[in-house]
Amino acid sequence: xxxxxxxxxxxxxxxxxGLYMIISKRNAIQILIGIELILNAAILNLVAFGKHDAVNNxxxxxxxxxxxxxxxxxxxxxxxxxxxxxxxxxxxxxKINNLKDQ
Amino acid sequence: MSLIRxxxxxxxxIAIASALYAASTQNLVRSIFVFFVTLFALAGLYVLCxxxxxxVTQVVIYVGGILVLILFAFMxxxxxxxxxxxQQKGKFFSLGKLPAILLAALFFxxxxxVVLKADADxxxxxxxxxxxxxxxxxxxxxxxxxxxxxxxxxxxxxEAISVLLLMALVGAAHLxxxxxxx
Numbered sequence: 001x002x003x004x005x006x007x008x009x010x011x012x013x014x015x016x017x018g019l020y021m022i023i024s025k026r027n028a029i030q031i032l033i034g035i036e037l038i039l040n041a042a043i044l045n046l047v048a049f050g051k052h053d054a055v056n057n058x059x060x061x062x063x064x065x066x067x068x069x070x071x072x073x074x075x076x077x078x079x080x081x082x083x084x085x086x087x088x089x090x091x092x093x094x095k096i097n098n099l100k101d102q
Numbered sequence: 103m104s105l106i107r108x109x110x111x112x113x114x115x116i117a118i119a120s121a122l123y124a125a126s127t128q129n130l131v132r133s134i135f136v137f138f139v140t141l142f143a144l145a146g147l148y149v150l151c152x153x154x155x156x157x158v159t160q161v162v163i164y165v166g167g168i169l170v171l172i173l174f175a176f177m178x179x180x181x182x183x184x185x186x187x188x189q190q191k192g193k194f195f196s197l198g199k200l201p202a203i204l205l206a207a208l209f210f211x212x213x214x215x216v217v218l219k220a221d222a223d224x225x226x227x228x229x230x231x232x233x234x235x236x237x238x239x240x241x242x243x244x245x246x247x248x249x250x251x252x253x254x255x256x257x258x259x260x261e262a263i264s265v266l267l268l269m270a271l272v273g274a275a276h277l278x279x280x281x282x283x284x
Contacts, residue, residue: 002110002150004222010114010147012213016206017121024202027130029176033137036168037121040144043160047153049222052231054238057251063148063156064248065263067163072270074168078175079277085179 007048014041028081028091032074039070110150117143134172141165152238155245 014037021034043063050059085091120139127133141164148157222228231237238244252260 001104002107004228005217006110006114007147007151008217008220008222009214010118012210012217013118014121014144015213016210017118017125019209020202020206021125023205024125024199029130029172029179030133032172033124033133036137036164037124037140040141040164043156044144044147044151047148047151047156049228050153051151051238052228052236054231054236054242054244054247056255057244057248060153060156060244060248061251061256063153064159065259067156067159068263068267071163071167072267074171075274076270076277078171079274081175082178082278091179
């Protein structure tokens with residue numbers, strides 16, 4: 001059988017790849033993908049532990065909630081990215097250094 | 103080595119390798135499409151955790167919704183996005199990325215240490231649940247139980263998340279409207 005530790009190690013690897021993407025990428029969309037990777041690592045942990053809760057299903061239900069939260073985050077973040085692109089003509093977070101009134 | 107273990111290694115290899123490729127490639131479009139593969143492999147891992155409903159939700163919402171949304175935003179933001187990507191094209195391993203790699207690697211070492219020390223398979227509550235037959239087995243039907251629990255025990259978080267989703271979607275629509283000429 002697959003043990004819990006195996007799943008935890010896979011999820012730790014995914015988390016670190018997501019962390020690397022968030023820090024090193026120069027593109028807001030790729031940073032968003034990094035955030036999604038981290039969220040997925042967390043969901044994998046929830047689901048792996050949820051296997052041992054057959055009555056209440058707490059792990060699986062909160063994994064569902066986390067997926068819905070990720071969807072909401074992405075919608076808002078992409079709207080913000082499009083607005084930033086319209087104003088600055090770039091989505092490099094390093095080059096966005098003004099508030100609305102310059 | 104049993105078949106399920108083989109499948110686990112296969113799925114986790116695909117997930118981690120495609121995530122690494124998405125992180126290392128310079129091409130934004132490739133990065134997005136390889137992320138598809140990562141999400142599918144993760145759905146397979148959820149099935150191996152006996153969470154079939156979560157796996158299906160992952161495919162429907164992540165692959166069908168979120169990734170299409172990301173592709174949409176990428177195509178709306180036009181050619182200059184790609185130009186930004188082309189400018190930093192160069193060596194695979196550049197010095198500017200060294201701090202990020204170092205931080206991620208150190209984080210990984212710490213997390214592996216924590217996971218190995220925590221010894222999740224011998225936690226008291228996990229042992230209790232195995233002893234009391236509270237563990238999901240491959241022939242349990244989990245979906246009815248999830249539905250009943252969602253409408254009874256987790257009704258309040260369910261409603262809260264529905265209101266939050268509504269707020270986020272209204273906010274996204276408000277943000278992406280055309281601003282009137284001031």
